[in-house]
Amino acid sequence: MKSIFFSLLVLIHLPSFSQKTELPDYDNIPLETVLKDIEQFYNIKFSFNPEIVKNELITLSNRNSLEKLLENLENQTSIFFEKINDRYYAIRKKNKEGFITICGYVLDTKRRKAIEEVSIINKSQSKTISTNHKGYFQFHLIKPNDTIEIRFLGYKNKRFPAKELENKDCLRIFLTEDDFQLGEVVITEYVTSGISRQGANSAININPSKLGILPRLVEPDILQTLQFLPGVQSPTETASGLHIRGGTPDHNLVLWDGIKMYSSGHFFDLLSIFNPYITENIKLFRSSTEAKYGNRISGVVDIESKNEIPKDLGFGIGINMTNIDAYFEAPIDDGFGVVISARRAFTDLIETPTFRSYSDRAFQSIRFFVDNQNFDQETVENENVFYFTDLTIKAILDLSENSEQNNKLTISTIFTNNNLDYTLNIKNIQGFNEPFDENQKDNLEFVNQGANIKWEKFWNKNFSHSANIYFSNYDFNYKGLREVRATRDGFLFFENNIEETNTIRDAGASIHTNWIINAKNNFLFGYDFSTNAVTYNADYSADNFTFDESDGNITHAVFGEYKLNLNEKFKLSAGIRGNYFSVLDKTYWEPRLNLEFNLSENIITKVAAERRNQVISQVSNYLPNDFNLDNQIWLLADSEFVSMLSSDQISGGFTINKNDWYIDIEGYFKSTEGLTSFANGFNGVLELETGESKAFGVDLLVKKRIRDYRTWIGYSYTNQDFKFENVNNGDYFPGNFDVRHYLSWIHSYQWNNFEFSLGWTIRNGRPYTPASGITEDNGFLFIDYEETNSERLNTYHRLDFSASYKFKLSKNDTWRSKIGFSLFNLYDKENTLNRTYNIRFDDNNDFLLQEVNTISAGITPNLSFRIDF
Incomplete structure (x- = not known):
């Protein structure tokens, strides 16, 4: 592997080895001779009539860059250079x-x-x-x-x-x-470069191509980047497990080029599925959501891939310790171009330290049983075959008839796939009448694919529209086998086959318009249509248990939003959205209000309020199987296990931006109705319960920049309580992810082509429900639980590090390269993420209560290398 990598570098550098190391000095040398030297040195081409450079003599001794060099030549001659692209230049006479x-x-x-x-x-x-x-x-x-x-x-x-x-x-x-921008103040570095914010109430925007280095990330990761913002947490250490201001991941609306995504994680959500190298912008709403977004009650993550026709051919390829990726962009014809990206894990072929750490994190609850039986190494055989893929294709067509128009048609497609084959064999287990073997097989695959056709047109500088047609398909398939056989005669003691499928068929269309009435007034309005077909099937052969759930919903939604800007001192955004859900045969109205006051040039205050509803959400897998990986099932409201969710939220705060200091503080109160016990998976709660929650929180960001050094502290206080009539005597109790205090302190520094980042995170442990013993009733065993979520895990903390080095592979900067290195959990802290309980049997066939802890990933290195052209 090392020799291949070294050979690759040598081959890449061969063209540059054959070139001169620097241009010579020129003293009254013919221009044509100088141009030939420049072509060879910078690997470019000039197109010109030899007659126009005759009798032109050049004297040069100080050259800094190609741009400066051409400028100097223009000053000495009667010609000028017209850049066609990065490689070709035309030479013309000035006069x-x-x-x-x-x-x-x-x-x-x-x-x-x-x-x-x-x-x-x-x-x-x-x-x-x-x-x-x-x-x-x-x-x-x-x-x-x-x-x-x-x-x-x-x-x-x-x-x-x-x-x-x-x-x-x-x-x-x-x-x-421009007054038509409604006076938005843009914070170009909300926490680091590439992360900006328009105004105090507007969305946070992330441009991955300009993103500064962040700790633990060897490459930009769209969803993990969001976790560096106050109010966005991942208590489970996953990329897609975003808990935004008291909401759970299924409460977030995730869009990729207008396509609704129902799965956004690779490798059991440890990595996000979106390729950052073809992503142009990520828009995050933690609250104060625009009226055009609907059917989710928490955050909005709106991801847009590159949306302009490429000017030149470009591509990039990269590899890290889990996968290889590539992208390609090209202008096909005048006004038409394509952008393609692909990524594939090689974890089914090569086992790296990063993959081993991720596997330990994902499969530890299965191995817990093995580790606690004190088996000899020879008695345990397991095989883990896992890989993921994703592919995106985007075509961009410019329909504009002249330069004043903006008339564009784009077609976007995405395909993501995760596939797991896991086998565990335990031989010669003692403790019963005769030794036996236990076999376990798990096959899991989930796919999310979709497409979107979007037509955007500016009819004039005051009125524009955006029309979309999309579909999104989600498929979850699981097959499991559990069997126990006597080792002497092959007699089958126990066999259980488990099959589960969960599918979503989502399609729809929308028309959104934007009318700029004048410099102070703006009005947006639109209509959304969508149809959802959701099915869930389960077959649990041990108890001859089957379950079938199938339902559909049609949503008609209209919205309008008015924006007012008075002399950049006061801004108002008032909107309303109406949703008709056929599955409930009812219309729900969602008012939304945002106010912003500029108290001074550097201080802005903000107030926002909104109501939102959600008709599709996830529940925990309630089948009594041994597949202990996270297994969430999507279901529509009005089913036996899911209710329609409704949430009200009010927030307010202020920002200060002065002398390279930036302070942003915002408090919020959020109430939610329609929660179910199955959706939250409370230990010891066997019956379906419907309840409510309330959350109060404060998010604080303090950032300081000193030249090339940045540091910021993000702190979130969250108090989230649940209430169910028949749980905890009907009293409020802490929610499953009630992390009261969450603090991160990030440092980043740039030195020449090197970048370094160090980040420390500390937070409260999650609540859990302790168990006190086991009760036997009519041959059935039950775990006795104490008050729901009455205890907390130990305090969580870790330190992460990243470093990168950028360098050029060609003189004219067309070939660029980057090496990155990261360490997750630098001091290898063993943090407990979750605690549950199981009933096991000892060598005497007596049952006992076992505590099962889900432990965070240990120290995890990662290394990346990429080339871009």
Whole structure:
């Protein structure tokens, strides 16, 4: 493996070894000779008529970059360079009869600072250039009457006749912030680079391509990144197990390109299924949700993959200690492009330290039985074959007839799959009339696939729409075998076959519109239609037990939302959403209100209130089998085990942003009705119970940046209580994931091409229900439980580390590479995540009560290497 890796690096570097290490100095050298040297050195190509470079002599001695080099050549000659793409440049004469040269500097009106990457468009010739870091631009071969438009997101556009910009001193052009952006204040580094927030009540946005390094992550992980934000926790140490302000993971709406995802984790949820390298933006709502989102009562995670037609061919490939991934993007034709990504685990072929740690974490409850029987190593045989795959394909078609339009059609598809084959054989177990063998086989597969067609069009600068048609299919299939045989004569003492399937067929369509009435008023409205068919089938052969649940629901939803902005001092967003659920034959209305006050330039206060409903949710697998991996079943409301969930939430707080300090504090109160005991899996509760919960919490973020060093503290206080009429005498008791205090302290530092990050996390242990003994009644054994969730596990804490190094594989920066290393649980702390109880038999065939603890993953290393072009 090492030799292959070394050979790969050598092959990658061979082109650069054959090149010169630096360009020579030039003193009155013909331009054509210099251009040939530049082509070889930077691996680029120039296209030009040899006649236009005749008699041009060059003197160069100070060269910093290709951009500076070409700029220097332009200053010494009568030519200019027109960049076609990263590899090809056209060379033209600056002067031509009937044409002029224009130039200028683009600056912000308020701050008087240069604006980089501003689009300078010659609308008459359909050509575009961008300003550099000084805000400077220069356009050659322009006709005096050509129309020049200057555009930059968040600013008002400006137009000029080209002749007004013909000035040797290069005019300064000032852009004013666009009022149509409704005065949103953008916090560009909410915790680290790549994480931003618009205003105080708006969503948190994450751009994985710009994301700074985070502890424990060897590569960006979309769902694990969210856990670094206050109010978002994962008490189970999983990626997709997001508990947002008192909600459980199934209470979150997760969308990928408009497709509803019912499974978002790989490797039993330890990794997220979404490829970060083709993801453009992740939008997270912890509260104050926009009215267009419905049918979930907790957080919203809206993931959008790359949405622009690629300008050039690009690809990347990477490998870490669990999987290999690749992406490819290309312009196929004028106005049409594709983006493709794929990922595949190699854990079924190679067993790495990372895979072993993940396996120990996932299968420990099965192995607990083995470990506590003191078997010889020769008596236990087990085989674990596990792998996952995901694939996405996106086609982007630009339907715009001119540069002023934004008319786009996109088709997105996603496929994710997890597959497990687990076998456990225990031979010659003593303690009964004769020795016996115990065999266990588990086969588990769950698939989530979907597609979405989206049409977006801006009819003018004030009105736009977005229309979607989607489907999402979820399939969960499990087969298990438990058998016990006498080792001498092969007599079958016990055999049990278990089969479970859970499927969801979700399809729908929507139309959303946005009407900007004027600079202060904005109105959004729309309609959503969806249909759900949910089935659950179970066959438990030991007791001849079968279970079949099948139901369907059609949802019609309308929404409207009004936004008001008064001089950037006061903002209001008031919306309402109405949902008709056919399974309940009832309409539910959801009012939503957000207020924001700018007390000063650096202090913003916020208040929000909302009501939300949910008609589909998960319950714990209640079959009495030995498959101890997390096994959640989706069911529709109005079934025997699930009720319609309804939640009200109010929140308020303030933010301070000054002198590289950022402080964000927000308190909330949330009440939920329609909870069921099956959905929450309380120990000792055998009958179906319906109840309610209330949660009060405070989320705090304090961040400071000192040059290339960032540090932030995230703290969450959560008090969540449940109430069920026949549980705990009808009194309130702590919820299953009532983590009162959760604190993380993160550090990150960048030094040249190195990045380092260290993070420490400490929190309260989860509540659990203690057991006091075993009761035997008519041949049946029952565990005696004390008050529900009356005890807590020990305090949880761990330290994580990550480091990365970026380097170039080519002179012109087209080939880039990155090496990453991470350590999860640096000091190998054994944290208890959950506690349950089992009844086991000793060597004398007497039953006893055993405590089963789910332990966190130990120290887990990971290493990654990737190349991007």
